[in-house]
Amino acid sequence: MIHKFTQDNVHIVLDVNGGAVHVxxxxxxxxxxxxxxxxxxxxxxxxxxxxxxxxxxxxxxxxELLKEQGLLFTQDRYQQHESFQNKKTVVxxxxxxxxxxxxxxxxxxxxxxxxxxxxxxxxxLEVGKKxxxxxxxxxxxxxxxxxxxxxxxxxxxFDVVKGLVDYGRSREKDFDKNxxxxxxxxxxxxxxxxxxxxxxxxxNVVLSIDGRKAVNDHMRYTINGQGTYDVIVPKLRKMVExxxxxxxxxxxxxxxxxxxxxxxxxHLADLGFDNVSVEPVxxxxxxxxxxxxxxxxxxxxxYEILSREYVNRKKSGNPFNFxxxxxxxxxxxxxxxxxxxxxxxxxYLAITPQGEIYPCHQFVGNEKFKLGDVxxxxxxxxxxxxxxDAHIYxxxxxxxxxxxxxxxxxxxxxAYNFNQDIYKPYDIGCEMEKKRIECALTIQAxxxxxxxxDQGSR
Numbered sequence: 001m002i003h004k005f006t007q008d009n010v011h012i013v014l015d016v017n018g019g020a021v022h023v024x025x026x027x028x029x030x031x032x033x034x035x036x037x038x039x040x041x042x043x044x045x046x047x048x049x050x051x052x053x054x055x056x057x058x059x060x061x062x063x064e065l066l067k068e069q070g071l072l073f074t075q076d077r078y079q080q081h082e083s084f085q086n087k088k089t090v091v092x093x094x095x096x097x098x099x100x101x102x103x104x105x106x107x108x109x110x111x112x113x114x115x116x117x118x119x120x121x122x123x124x125l126e127v128g129k130k131x132x133x134x135x136x137x138x139x140x141x142x143x144x145x146x147x148x149x150x151x152x153x154x155x156x157x158f159d160v161v162k163g164l165v166d167y168g169r170s171r172e173k174d175f176d177k178n179x180x181x182x183x184x185x186x187x188x189x190x191x192x193x194x195x196x197x198x199x200x201x202x203x204n205v206v207l208s209i210d211g212r213k214a215v216n217d218h219m220r221y222t223i224n225g226q227g228t229y230d231v232i233v234p235k236l237r238k239m240v241e242x243x244x245x246x247x248x249x250x251x252x253x254x255x256x257x258x259x260x261x262x263x264x265x266x267h268l269a270d271l272g273f274d275n276v277s278v279e280p281v282x283x284x285x286x287x288x289x290x291x292x293x294x295x296x297x298x299x300x301x302x303y304e305i306l307s308r309e310y311v312n313r314k315k316s317g318n319p320f321n322f323x324x325x326x327x328x329x330x331x332x333x334x335x336x337x338x339x340x341x342x343x344x345x346x347x348y349l350a351i352t353p354q355g356e357i358y359p360c361h362q363f364v365g366n367e368k369f370k371l372g373d374v375x376x377x378x379x380x381x382x383x384x385x386x387x388x389d390a391h392i393y394x395x396x397x398x399x400x401x402x403x404x405x406x407x408x409x410x411x412x413x414x415a416y417n418f419n420q421d422i423y424k425p426y427d428i429g430c431e432m433e434k435k436r437i438e439c440a441l442t443i444q445a446x447x448x449x450x451x452x453x454d455q456g457s458r
Contacts, residue, residue, distance in 0.1 A: 001015075001016040001017060001073075001076070001400075001402060002014060002015055002016060002032065002072065002073060002402075003016055003402035003403075004029060004032055005438050006029070007304065007307075007438060007439070007442045008304070008307075008308065008442060008446075010023060010442055010445055010446065011023065011024050011025065011026060011028075011029040012024075012438075012441055012442060012445055013028075013029070013032060013072070014402065014441060015071060015072050015073065015074055016076075016402045016404075016405065017074045017075060017076040017077075017078075017405075018070060018071060018072075018074035019405070020066075020071040020072065020074075021441055021444065021445065022066070022071070022072070023445045023448075023449065025059075027047075027051055027055060027056065027059045028059045028062060028063060030047060030050075031043055031047065031056065031059045031060060031063060032063065034046060035060065035063055036073070040057070040060055043056060043060060044056050044057070078339060079393050088140060089343075089346045089347060089385075089388040090138060090139050090140035090141075090142050090347065091134075091135055091138040091139055091346075091347060091348075091349060092139055092142045092144075092145055092146065092343070092347045092348070093135075093145065093146035093147070093148070093343070093347060093348045093349075094131055094132075094134075094135050094146070094147050094148070094348075094349055094350070094351055095148045095150045095348070095349070095350040095351065095360065095361050096123065096128060096131055096147055096148065096149055096150060096164070096351050097123060097150055097151065097152070097350060097351060097352050097353055097361070097364065098122065098123050098128070098149050098150065098151060098152075098154040098156075098157045098160060098161055098353075099121075099122050099123070099151040099152035099153055099154055099156045099157045099353070100119070100120055100121045100122070100151070100152050100352065100353050101120040101121070101122065101151070101152045101153070101156055102151060102152040102153045102156075102186070103153050103156060103186070103188055103189065103222070103223065104153070104186055104188060104220060104221060104222050104223070104228055105221055105222070105223060106219055106220045106221075107218075107219045107220075107221075107289065108219060108253060108255060108281050108283060108287070108289055121353045121354070122156070122157040122160065122353055123157065123160060123351075123352075123353040124160065124353070125160050125163045125164065125167075127351075127353065127354065127355045127374070127375065128160055128163070128164040128167070129164070129167050130355060130374045130375055130377075131351045131355065131374045132147065132164060132167060132168050132171060132179075133171065133374075134351075134357075134374040134377060135147065135179075136171060136172065136174075136175045136177060137175075137377075138379075139175075139177065142177075143176070143177060143178060144177075144178050144180060145172075145177055145178065145179045145180070146179070146180050146181075146182065146203075147164075147168065147179055147180070147181050147182070148181075148182045148183070148184060149161050149164075149181065149182070149183045149184070150184050150350075150361060151184070151185075153185065153186055153188070153189065154183055154184070154185060155185055155188075155189040155190070155194060156189065158189075158194055161183070162197065165181055165201050168181065180203035180204070181201060181202050181203055182202055182203055182204040182205065182206065182247075183198060183202050183204075183205055183206070184206040184208065184251075185205070185206070185207060185208065186208045186220070186228065186232065187207055187208065187209070187228075187231075187232035187235050187236050187239070188222075188228060188231055188232060188235075190232075190235040190236075190238075190239060191235075195235075195238065195239055195242060196242075198239070199239075199242045199243060199246070203246075203247060204246075204247035204248065204249075205239065205243065205246075205247070205248045205249075206248075206249060206250075206251050207232075207236045207239060207240070207248070207249070207250045207251070208220075208250070208251055208252070209228075209229070209232060209233070209236060209250050209251075209252055209268065210252040210253055210254070210258075210264060210278070211252050211254075211258065211261065211263070211264020211265070211267050211268055211278065212258075212263065212264055212267045213227070213229040213230070215254075215257070215258045215264055216228065216229045216252075217229050218257060219253070219255065219257070219289070233271065236250060236273070237271060237272055237273075240272065240273060240274075241272075248275065249273075249275035249276065249277055249321075249323070250268055250273045250275070250276055250277070251276075251277045251278070251279070251323075252264060252268070252276075252277070252278040252279070253278065253279055253280070253281050254278050254279070254280055254281065255280075255281040255283075255289035255290070255291065256281075256288065256289050256290060256291055256292075256295060257288075257289055259291075259295055259298040259299060259302065260298075260302055261278055261299075261302055262302040262303070262305040262306040262309070264278055265278050265306055265322060266306070266309060269313070269320035273320075274319070274320050274321060275320070275321045275323075276320060276321065276322055276323065277322070277323035277324070278322075280299070280429075280432055282411075282414050282417070282426070282429065284417075291428065292428070293427075293428060293431075296428070296431055296432070299432060299435070300435045303432075303435050303436055303439045304439060306322060306325075306439070307325065307439035307440075307442055307443050310322060310325060310443055311443055311446045311447065314447060324436040324439075324440070325436070325439060325440040325443055326440070327406055327437065327440045327441075339391045339392050339393065339405070339408065341390075341391070341392075341407075341408030341409050341410070341412075342360075342408070342411075344359045344360040344363075344387065344411075344412050344413070345359030345360065345363075345369075345371070345383075345384065345386070345387025345388070345390070345412060345422075346384060346385075346387045346388035348360060349371065350363070350364055351374055352364055354373075354375075355373050355374045355375040356370055356372075356373055357370065357371040357372040357373060357374060357379065358370060358371060359371065359387055359412065359413075360412070360413060362411075362413035362414075362417075363412075363413055363416075369383070371383055371384055386422075387412065387422065390409070390412060390422050390423055391408075391409065392404045392405075392408060392409045394423060395409050395423050395424070395425060396423075396424075397424065397425055397430075398425065401430075402434075403430075403433060403434045403437050406433075406437050407430070407433040407434075407437070409425060410425040410426060410429055410430060410433065411426065411429065414426035414429050
């Protein structure tokens with residue numbers, strides 16, 4: 001299987017199964033409209049009005065050489081790969097809902113402004129300890145584990161965060177494990193004291209902001225209705241400065257109200273945030289901020305704007321990283337991991353303040369998807385394995401999709417919320433993901449071309 005597309009006058013061909021990316025001339029690009037379904041004489045007949053016969057033959061020979069070298073039209077052998085066949089699913093990451101409460105009110109919040117459609121509550125130290133024990137005891141031979149402190153707003157329950165870090169550090173040695181703690185925060189409660197602790201103890205920090213002041217404050221505001229931008233920007237910048245070479249990124253959401261979200265990404269980069277993720281909102285159509293199919297043209301245009309500026313800034317020595325443009329172009333051992341995606345419901349689980357287990361934070365509150373409880377170490381095996389088996393080979397729509405090894409079948413929660421089936425991907429999400437991948441491939445092609453030009457001029 002191949003996928004070919006043109007962006008910014010660059011003709012790109014992706015070998016889907018092998019992962020090879022080729023920048024080709026217009027002739028080879030056109031030949032691939034007919035190859036391998038048509039014979040060489042048939043292809044020559046179809047293209048002879050625009051190209052000389054010798055050029056067409058050379059183009060066909062080039063394609064056949066790439067095919068012989070295993071760089072084009074390769075077969076998908078990952079389903080039979082030993083690493084996939086013998087893969088044992090174990091829990092490797094927990095999303096600890098430290099606080100089902102929040103100090104701000106985001107208009108698009110899937111968690112019902114922090115309470116997840118339930119009572120506002122905080123996780124106790126005792127429940128948190130049981131969650132960490134559950135992770136350690138169900139992680140098999142996995143050495144590196146992850147615990148993300150999540151909310152609501154986790155800084156509202158910061159003493160428990162610190163207590164659980166201490167507990168995790170004391171317990172991981174007994175199991176010969178290494179727990180990497182992370183935190184997601186809206187930044188309002190950041191101060192010198194907790195920032196110092198976070199910097200010392202968190203492997204990664206996710207800081208929430210949507211972009212430009214007007215955009216951010218329209219969707220993210222305090223309980224009193226005041227915008228958060230002026231409060232959080234100085235704090236987020238200080239946190240990022242403290243992190244230096246440690247993992248840290250800002251994460252935002254764009255909606256129908258800011259389909260020109262490329263400007264929000266660039267605004268954040270200009271503020272000094274080198275690692276940025278701005279995600280499309282996922283909401284039901286009745287909300288005025290939801291993104292519909294009619295918005296995709298503008299969304300795609302903004303991904304292209306962003307990709308061009310990404311290359312320009314990289315070349316000028318003022319680079320930034322955009323999460324969705326950072327893809328692995330090598331179909332090595334990691335491709336086996338990408339078959340299953342994020343691992344929600346199997347490798348990754350969310351734990352509520354009461355200790356209930358859900359597939360991920362977006363399923364919390366839906367009793368149908370309650371997997372068990374860490375307080376009694378219970379786990380519903382049938383539901384657990386249903387999520388473990390929700391990989392691309394078990395999703396009919398993914399089987400013939402060129403993007404499957406990059407999107408990994410998409411988000412289970414989005415699939416369920418729109419199609420009532422975790423095995424049926426969310427269509428609009430699929431279309432946006434494909435465009436992001438094409439932009440990422442175009443970026444790589446342009447940067448590789450630049451490197452080759454630099455080497456040739458030496």
